[in-house]
Amino acid sequence: MRSLMPFVLAASLATAPASDPGGPRGTGFQDGRTSGVVLRDSKIVLSGNGLGAKSDGYRVKRPCWYEPGDKADDMLTRQQDIRDDWFHTHPTGTAEDFDQFLKQYKDKVGQNGRWWAPAYNAADPDGLACATGLPGAVWVPQGTTPPGGITLQELYDLARAALTVPEPKIELSPDVKSYVNLPTWVWLTGIGATTRSVTAELPGVMSATVTATLTDVKIDSGTTSDRAEVRQDCGPTGHPYVKGGTFTCGVRYLRASVDQSRKAYVLTVTTEWPVTAGGGVAFAFQPVQATAVRDVPVGEVQSIVRADSTGKP
Numbered sequence: 001m002r003s004l005m006p007f008v009l010a011a012s013l014a015t016a017p018a019s020d021p022g023g024p025r026g027t028g029f030q031d032g033r034t035s036g037v038v039l040r041d042s043k044i045v046l047s048g049n050g051l052g053a054k055s056d057g058y059r060v061k062r063p064c065w066y067e068p069g070d071k072a073d074d075m076l077t078r079q080q081d082i083r084d085d086w087f088h089t090h091p092t093g094t095a096e097d098f099d100q101f102l103k104q105y106k107d108k109v110g111q112n113g114r115w116w117a118p119a120y121n122a123a124d125p126d127g128l129a130c131a132t133g134l135p136g137a138v139w140v141p142q143g144t145t146p147p148g149g150i151t152l153q154e155l156y157d158l159a160r161a162a163l164t165v166p167e168p169k170i171e172l173s174p175d176v177k178s179y180v181n182l183p184t185w186v187w188l189t190g191i192g193a194t195t196r197s198v199t200a201e202l203p204g205v206m207s208a209t210v211t212a213t214l215t216d217v218k219i220d221s222g223t224t225s226d227r228a229e230v231r232q233d234c235g236p237t238g239h240p241y242v243k244g245g246t247f248t249c250g251v252r253y254l255r256a257s258v259d260q261s262r263k264a265y266v267l268t269v270t271t272e273w274p275v276t277a278g279g280g281v282a283f284a285f286q287p288v289q290a291t292a293v294r295d296v297p298v299g300e301v302q303s304i305v306r307a308d309s310t311g312k313p
Contacts, residue, residue, distance in 0.1 A: 036055030036123045036161060036162060036164070037060075037121055037123055037158055037161045037162040038121065038122040038123040039119065039120075039121065039122070039158075040119065040120050040121075040122045040127070040128075040131070041117065041118060041119045041120065041131070042067060042119035042120075043067055043069075043119075043202060043203065044067070044119070044155070044158065044200055044201065044202050045200075045201045045202075045203060046158075046159070046162050046198060046199070046200055046201075047198070047199050047201070048196070048197045048198040048199050048209070049193060049196055049197065050162070050163045050164055050165070050196035050197050050198040050210075050211075050212065051162060051164065051198060052164060053164035053165060053166050053167065053290075054164060054167065055123070055161070055164060056164065056165075056288050056289065056290070058160055058161045058163075058288075059124055059161065060121055060124065060154065060157040060158055060161050061154075061157060062130070062154065063120055063121040063124035063126050063127035063130045063131075064118060064119065064120035064121070064127060064130035064131040064133075064134060064148075065118070065119060065120070065148060065149065065150040065154060066116040066117065066118055066119075066134070066138065066146050066148050066149045066150065067116060067117060067118075067119050067149075067150055067202065068114045068116050068140070068149075068202075068205060069114060069115045069116060069117045069137065070114065070115050071113075071114055071115075072105070072108040072109045072110070072111055072113065072114075072115075072139075073109055075105050075108070075115045076102070076105040076106060076108075076109055079101075079102055079105050080102065083098060086098055086101065108139055111139075111141070112141065112142035113139060113140050113141040113142045113144075114139075114140055114142075115137045115138070115139055115140070116137065116138050116139075116140045116146050116149060117136075117137040118131045118134040118136070118137070119131070119150075121158070121161070123161075134148060150202065152206055152208060152281070153283060155200050155202065155206060155207070155208040156200070156208040156210060156277055156281070156283050158200045158208075159198045159199060159200035159208045159209060159210045160198075160210050160275065160285050162198045162200065163196065163197075163198045163210055163212055163275070163288065164196070164288075165196050165212055165214070165271070165273050165288050165290050166190055166191055166192060166290065167190070167290050167291075167292060168188040168189070168190055168191055168237075168269060168271055168290060168292045169188065169189045169190040169292060170186065170188060170267065170269050170292050170293075170294040171186070171187050171188065171189055171238075171240070172184055172185065172186060172250075172267075172294070172296065173185040173240070173241030176297075177297045177298070177299060178253060178296055178297070178298045178299075179253075179298060179299050179300065179301050180253060180254060180255065180256055180298060180299070180300050180301065181252060181253075181254065182252070182253075182301075183231075183247040183250055183251075183252050184250045184251045184252065184253065184296065185238075185239065185240065185241040185247065185249065185250045186217075186219060186234070186238050186239075186249050186250040186251065186267070186269065187234075187237060187238030187239055187240045187241075187249065188217065188237045188238050188269065188271070188292075191214065191236075191237055191271070194213065194214040194236050194237070195211060195212070195213045195214075196211070196212045196213075196273070197209055197210065197211040197212070197278075198210055207279075208277070208278070208279070209277070209278035209279065210275055210276070210277055210278070210285065211275065211276050211278065212273035212274065212275045212287070212288045213273060213274060213276075214236045214237070214271055214272070214273050215236055215272060215273070215274055216234070216235075216236065216271070216272045217232075217234040217235070217236065217237065217238055217249070217269060217270070217271055217272075218232065218269070218270045218272065219231075219232060219234070219249070219250070219251065219267070219268070219269055220267070220268040220269075220270070221251045221253070221265060221267060222260075222265040222266040222267050222268065222296070223253075223255075223260075223265050226254070226255075227253065227254050227255040228251050228252065228253050228254060228255075228265070229251070229252040229254065230250075230251050231247060231248050231249055231250055231251070231252075232249070233248040233249060234248070234249035235249070236271075238250075238269075251267065251296070253265065253296070253298040255298070256298050256299055256300045257296070257297055257298040257299075258299075262295060263297060264295035264296055264297040264298070265295070265296045265297075265298060266293055266294075266295060266296075267293065267294050267295070267296045268291060268292070268293045269291070269292050269293075269294075270289055270290070270291045271289065271290045271291075272287050272288075272289055273287055273288040273289070273290075274287045275287060275288060
């Protein structure tokens, strides 16, 4: 298979998808070297309510790939339209040279197949280098896939990399300060929908959906078991304080925090979102987790004993 020069490749990738499923689009997110999904030179459409929060660092195994692109007639037209660009990058080129350049596209007219072109995940630190290492667009006969062509597994990988869940906010009762042996109730706000999904679709070719469902909350008291008793029956978002209710989610601190850094225990709450793949496929993913922390100062209840009128305590 013959490859194209880089400037021709850039022109061939500028088209929008032939069909568009509609709905919200997203690109995922990146924090430093933490990978999400930022698609470049791609026709893949990302959608779903799982887009929009901070990436958990999931990385696709191969950050670049080939995607099916133009049919032979469309590619030839596209290359004919870049005549001025071609001469700009080939100032000594002649009309005959340009005709020779077009021959590789004219030769494919009438054949069943498509030109496949490189795309990559720019959020991955290795994405651009991976794409640069591909030899450019290649002609692929109908019914076949080129080496490096995107697979269904990789499409699921991209959906998973783009999948995010909200960072929770910890609520406590008592709120500002707790006391030794007093139950500190724990629950979460800011979660919204407890099911989040992302669909990665290559329109007209294939689609992959992954779904994360919040099922559990884990509490770390920030200290050892001899200083805190943790109740972990929290359900997906903990239980707000209810007068007279049963204390099942939170911490009962057994020692004051005066000897701790900042004179408070550092309470950590982690939400766990198991991930499933749609379409009945057998692809397995580890759960997505999101963590929040909060300082909990714990004091001791002070009692003052006053003498009665007889002078007795």
